[in-house]
């Protein structure tokens with residue numbers, strides 16, 4: 001798939017305001033700082049589209065992006081697991097992610113992000129198990145692949161698949177720095193649009 005246009009659409013903080021117009025959505029889920037916004041920007045080829053930050057935990061809303069003039073949408077979900085956010089905020093953001101995963105009628109595929117260098121944390125596993133329970137289609141995107149050698153990447157991918165008990169084919173490697181995995185992901189997304 002080729003992305004020819006990408007635009008920020010709207011941010012939503014209320015589960016009753018989720019968009020509901022039949023446009024296919026691809027949602028990005030992962031802890032704060034794992035690289036959700038960078039992945040969206042990389043796939044779209046626009047640097048500042050989704051706000052990236054070295055200050056983790058700033059995305060508290062569901063951010064919608066229009067791709068290819070109404071053909072599909074990317075949905076940047078709040079990052080979980082930012083310890084300085086406080087328990088109340090944590091709960092609210094996790095709640096928003098869960099509301100979206102449970103209720104969105106447009107959701108086609110969840111891209112579940114993990115840092116390739118680390119095994120999934122307890123919180124990652126909680127969120128992943130929740131995702132499994134929703135029975136949504138998903139792939140795992142292992143981010144920041146540029147930080148490892150090819151040999152290390154291979155092993156790290158095996159570890160992640162094993163830890164989450166998923167087939168290795170469901171784990172995609174990606175780097176926003178080198179564009180590794182970009183085409184492969186875009187093709188997978190393109191093939192998932194009805």
Ligand SMILES: Nc1nc2c(ncn2[C@@H]2O[C@H](COP(=O)(O)OP(=O)(O)O)[C@@H](O)[C@H]2O)c(=O)[nH]1
Pocket residue numbers: 030031032033034035036037038039051052053054056057059079143144145146147174175176177
């Ligand atoms: N080396 C490297 N750094 C990355 C990559 N993706 C994201 N980052 C960095 O990780 C930090 C968090 O990225 P961001 O996209 O804001 O994460 P988010 O909180 O999940 O949206 C930023 O400093 C990014 O520059 C990547 O593929 N390679």
Ligand SMILES: [Mg+2]
Pocket residue numbers: 036037038051052053059079
């Ligand atoms: Mg972000």
